[in-house]
Amino acid sequence: xxxxxxxxxxxxxxxxxxxxxxxxxxxxxxxxxxICDAAGVSKGAFYHHFETKQSIFLELMQRWxxxxxxxxxxxxxxxxxxxxxxxxxxEIIGQVLDVGGPQLPIFLEFWSRAIRDPDxxxxxxxxxxxxxxxxxxxxxxxxxxxSLRDLAPHNTARVLIALAVGMLVQxxxxxxxxxxxxxxxxxxxxxxxxxxxx
Amino acid sequence: xxxxxxxxxxxxxxxxxxxxxxxxxxxxxxxxxxICDAAGVSKGAFYHHFETKQSIFLELMQRWxxxxxxxxxxxxxxxxxxxxxxxxxxEIIGQVLDVGGPQLPIFLEFWSRAIRDPDxxxxxxxxxxxxxxxxxxxxxxxxxxxSLRDLAPHNTARVLIALAVGMLVQxxxxxxxxxxxxxxxxxxxxxxxxxxxx
DNA sequence: TATATCATACCGACCGGTCGGTATGATTGT
DNA sequence: ACAATCATACCGACCGGTCGGTATGATATA
Numbered sequence: 001x002x003x004x005x006x007x008x009x010x011x012x013x014x015x016x017x018x019x020x021x022x023x024x025x026x027x028x029x030x031x032x033x034x035i036c037d038a039a040g041v042s043k044g045a046f047y048h049h050f051e052t053k054q055s056i057f058l059e060l061m062q063r064w065x066x067x068x069x070x071x072x073x074x075x076x077x078x079x080x081x082x083x084x085x086x087x088x089x090x091e092i093i094g095q096v097l098d099v100g101g102p103q104l105p106i107f108l109e110f111w112s113r114a115i116r117d118p119d120x121x122x123x124x125x126x127x128x129x130x131x132x133x134x135x136x137x138x139x140x141x142x143x144x145x146x147s148l149r150d151l152a153p154h155n156t157a158r159v160l161i162a163l164a165v166g167m168l169v170q171x172x173x174x175x176x177x178x179x180x181x182x183x184x185x186x187x188x189x190x191x192x193x194x195x196x197x198x
Numbered sequence: 199x200x201x202x203x204x205x206x207x208x209x210x211x212x213x214x215x216x217x218x219x220x221x222x223x224x225x226x227x228x229x230x231x232x233i234c235d236a237a238g239v240s241k242g243a244f245y246h247h248f249e250t251k252q253s254i255f256l257e258l259m260q261r262w263x264x265x266x267x268x269x270x271x272x273x274x275x276x277x278x279x280x281x282x283x284x285x286x287x288x289e290i291i292g293q294v295l296d297v298g299g300p301q302l303p304i305f306l307e308f309w310s311r312a313i314r315d316p317d318x319x320x321x322x323x324x325x326x327x328x329x330x331x332x333x334x335x336x337x338x339x340x341x342x343x344x345s346l347r348d349l350a351p352h353n354t355a356r357v358l359i360a361l362a363v364g365m366l367v368q369x370x371x372x373x374x375x376x377x378x379x380x381x382x383x384x385x386x387x388x389x390x391x392x393x394x395x396x
Numbered sequence: 397t398a399t400a401t402c403a404t405a406c407c408g409a410c411c412g413g414t415c416g417g418t419a420t421g422a423t424t425g426t
Numbered sequence: 427a428c429a430a431t432c433a434t435a436c437c438g439a440c441c442g443g444t445c446g447g448t449a450t451g452a453t454a455t456a
Contacts, residue, residue, distance in 0.1 A: 003421050007435060026310060028226055032412060042437045043413085049435090053412065108310035112224060112303045115370060125371045151388070158376075159385040162364025169363050170356060172313060173323045178356075187357040190349070194392030201455050205401065230446060240403045241447085247401095251446065403452075414441075423432075 011049045013039045018056050023102040027057060027109050057110070058123045064103070065127045068096075072134060082142035083192060086160070090188050093164055094181020097171045104172055132157045163187055209247045211237045216254050221300040225255060225307050255308070256321045262301070263325045266294075270332060280340035281390060284358070288386050291362055292379020295369045302370055330355045361385055 017039035021030040032053050036043050050056045071092060079085030097104070107124070114121040135157035142148030167187065171180040215237035219228040230251050234241050248254045269290060277283035295302070305322070312319040333355035340346030365385065369378040 003434065006421090010435080026314065031410075033410090043439095044415090044437050045435070047413070105310045105313045108306050111367065111371060112306035112310075115303045116224065121371075128371075149392075152384075155381050155384055156388070158365075158368060158381055159361070159388055162368055162385065163357070163360050164364065165367050166360025166362065166364035167356075169309065169367070170360055173309060173319075173326075183353050183356055186350075186353055187360065190354070190357055190392075191389055192392055194347075194388075194390055201400065204455095208402080229444075231444090242404075242450095243402050245447070398456090400455080401453085404450090405448100406450100407446105407448075409445085411444080412441105415439095416437105418437075419435085421432105421434080423430100425430080426428085 007049075010039075010041060010045055014041060014046060014049060015056065015060060019060055019103065022057065022060070022106050027106055054119070057106070058119070061110070061123050069127075069130075071095075072131065076134070076138070082138060082145060082147050085138060086142075086192070087185060087188050089160070089164070090181060090185035093167055093171075093184040094179075097168065097180050104168060108169070108172070128161065132161050135160045159191070163191070205247075208237075208239055208243055212239060212244060212247060213254065213258060217258055217301065220255065220258070220304050225304055252317070255304070256317070259308070259321050267325075267328075269293075270329065274332070274336070280336060280343060280345050283336060284340075284390070285383060285386050287358070287362070288379060288383035291365055291369075291382040292377075295366065295378050302366060306367070306370070326359065330359050333358045357389070361389070 014035060018030070018035045021035055021038060025034075032046055033043060035056075036046050039046075046056075050059075075085060075088055075092070079088065110120055110124045114125045132154070136153040139148060139151070139153040139156045139160075143150055143153065163184070167180055167184045171178075212233060216228070216233045219233055219236055230244060231241065233254075234244050237244075244254075248257075273283060273286055273290070277286065308318055308322045312323045330352070334351040337346060337349070337351040337354045337358075341348055341351065361382070365378055365382045369376075
């Protein structure tokens, strides 16, 4: 096998092992040695491919957010009606909880780190501000086309993000087996039409 | 001074030092020795009053949630109109962010721990289910008195909690100096009356 | 004196990261 | 084609340091 292929294979197996261990044990609880053992690779190999323990997480995070990005753009393009687009955001939440569920707890771990570490902040929080802008644009579109009331788009976006984050956190901590996709969809309907009596 | 007084004073100073250090550094980053130094107390004293490092956090958490409890009950009692009661919840969020802001990041840290550690879960997550029940009851009251539409109270409560949690998280990570109390209030108004055009 | 309250000294495990060395493919000169 | 040279990929022992926790003795109160 070519040297380069072998290298990428090694790096990939390290990433895969790290992703799995981070997911089931958390970041702090996972040592570099454990990752190496799980990947069937030496510590030297690890530090050949990654500068620090943190850098491997950041790379993992980047890949992950990239996938989320693509999903959002996909929805954006396939959406003509803004209201429908917002509702389909609920499906994303459900999907995220189903598919990426196991690795979501790491987000909590790193959000708390992001508060103090600028590097972590940049990699984990800053992207979410992009999402906020995305939603703000979507809301603006809704206002323009007349399907939404004339509200401050940015604050409305914040509310949407809050819903998403709040649902994710609850979904992580509530093990009761609720269908959070449904609940999120309901929440978005509440938000659209209000919960007050007419 | 009496022996008991001296003891409680020591314990209290340990708790105070721990609370401060946890807030500014996080839980993991704070060692027991650091707490002892900050409290002007020896390690022996620490482990005389607390079984483990985790136990001191759990005690801190209990005190903290107790305060939140009282605040909620206070609002509940002083509220006749449910809609107003919900809106005043927004003020709590703002207060929580202002007053307890520094120590909120620890919540993130422990929420992620709660996923794996049953003890932590019981102390940090279970209380929030009480709050959910509280909001569910409030919603039910609103339905009964006719000010709210006839919606599943529990899911509506989940939505409210999601909003609160999501706002708190964003407030922690967004350092732009936004007035999250205002935004939360706005969010609750959105939720009450809907954001869709009439 | 007996007991609660602390101080000191210390333990063993483990952690992220380093480093000297090697094995093996790639490159170049002949 | 073949050897000499170099670069990349990897190994695993090891390091300084930190951590949570403990064992034991001193001190003071009751």
